[in-house]
Amino acid sequence: MRLLPLLAAFLIAAPATAQTAAPAAAQPVQPDPAFQARLDALIPILSGGGDYAGYFTPAFQAQVPQATLQAVTAQLIAGNGKPMQILSVSQETPWRATVRVQYEKAVANVLLVADPAAPHRVGGLLVRGFESAEKTLPAVESAFAALPGDVGYAIARLGSGAPQLLKGRNADKPYAIGSAFKLVILAELVRATNAGERTWDDLVTLDGGTLPGGVYARKPRGTRVPLRELATQMISISDNSATDILLHALGRAKVEAMMPVLGIADPARNRPFLGTMELFKLKGVAGLAERYLPLDEAGRRKLLDGEVAGIPPILINATSFTQKIPNRIDTLEWFESPNDLVRVMDWLRRNTEGMAGIEARKVLSVNPGVSPDVRGKWQWIGYKGGSEPGVMNMTLLLQARNGDWYVVTGSWNDLQKAVDEGRFASLIGKAAELSAP
Structure with missing residues (x-):
C-alpha cells in the first residue's frame, strides 16, 4: 500500500540491463x-x-x-x-x-x-x-472536462498581491490530492528554518518505530538523518518513510497550524493531519475506518495516538492498492482545492526568495514532474504530485524566462475506478507548456 510518486517518467518495463555512457564526441551517434x-x-x-x-x-x-x-x-x-x-x-x-x-x-x-x-x-x-496531442489551452480544457470522474484545475499568475486565476475548473472545490499534501510539511520546515527554529542541517535520530515503505523503513534505530535529506526524499521521490519522520519531528500541531497560514480554505477537513502510515492503517485494517470517521476531532486524535499507533503493519490489507480499487477517497485522504494549492505554492515562492530559500527551492526542483520539452519553456520548475487508486494530482510552480511566476495544478478523482495517470500527466504537461509566456 503506497501513495505513488508522480515522476517525469512512468516506468512500464524493466530498466536496462546493459547500458553504457553516451560518448563525449559531438558527431551524431549511429545505431548498430x-x-x-x-x-x-x-x-x-x-x-x-x-x-x-x-x-x-x-x-x-x-x-x-x-x-x-x-x-x-x-x-x-x-x-x-x-x-x-x-x-x-x-x-x-x-x-x-x-x-x-x-x-x-x-x-x-x-x-x-x-x-x-x-x-x-x-x-x-x-x-x-x-x-x-492537444495544441491549445481550450483544447486541453475540453480534454480535462471529458475525463470520467471529477476534475478540477487552476492556472494562475503570481505577483505582489493575490494570485490571478487565468484558467480554471472547479478551482475552489476540495479534491483528494494524494502525496501533494507533503507540500504542507515542507512549508512548516521552511517557516521553521526561516525563523531560526531549525536549520537544514539539523539531525533527526530514528527511534526504531514502525515506518511506511521508503528509504528509512529498514534503517537501524539510532540512525541520524539531516532535515535537508528527509525533505528532499519526501518531495523528489515522495518517500513515505521520510514524510512520517518529518511530520513527527516538526510536530503535527505545527504542521496543522500552517494550513490557514498557507491559505487552505478548509483546514478542519485535514485535522488531524494524518501521516502516511496512519492513513494506510485506517484504509487497510478491517473496521477501523468505520470507527474513526464518525468521531469528532478530539476522538480521532485519541484513536490515532492510542489504538492506531499500536496496530502492527502486518494487519494492513493492501488489496485496494494492489488491485487499484478506489478506497474511501472522498472521506480518508488529504483534501485541497486547486486554488488552495495555488496559494500553497505562492506562499512557498514568497518565503523562499533570496539566499534563505536556496535549500527549499533545491528540494522543490529535484523532480520537475514534466518532460524535457516542457522544462525547456521555463526558467525554473518546482513540483509535487500524488496519487492512489482513483486519485491523481500534479502541482507545478513555474518561473518564466522573463521572471514572472505561475502555478499550474490539477486534480482528478474517480470513486469508481483508477484514473489514467499517463493521460492526466500529458494534459498537465501540455497546460504548463502552453501557459509559458
Missing part, C-alpha cells in the same frame, strides 16, 4: 544495424504483439512476463490509441536511444536499450511519458 532491427520491430511490441521471446533478454522476461507487458501495452492503448509510427530517434549510443512514437491520440517518449552482446535483444524498455 542490430539495434536498428530492434527499432523496426518496436511498434508491433508496443501494440501488444511481436516476437516477445525473440525481442527481449531473458533477464527482462524474468522481470516482465509477457502477460504483464501485454497488460501494460493494452492500458497505454486504452488511454492513447494504437501506436502508429516512429516519429524520431535520438541515438545516445549505438545500443541506446530515446524514441518518439506516435500513438493515435498522443506522442510517447520511449527509452529503448539493446544488449551489445549477440543476439542483441532488448534489455530495457521505458515509456517516459506522453505528449498530449
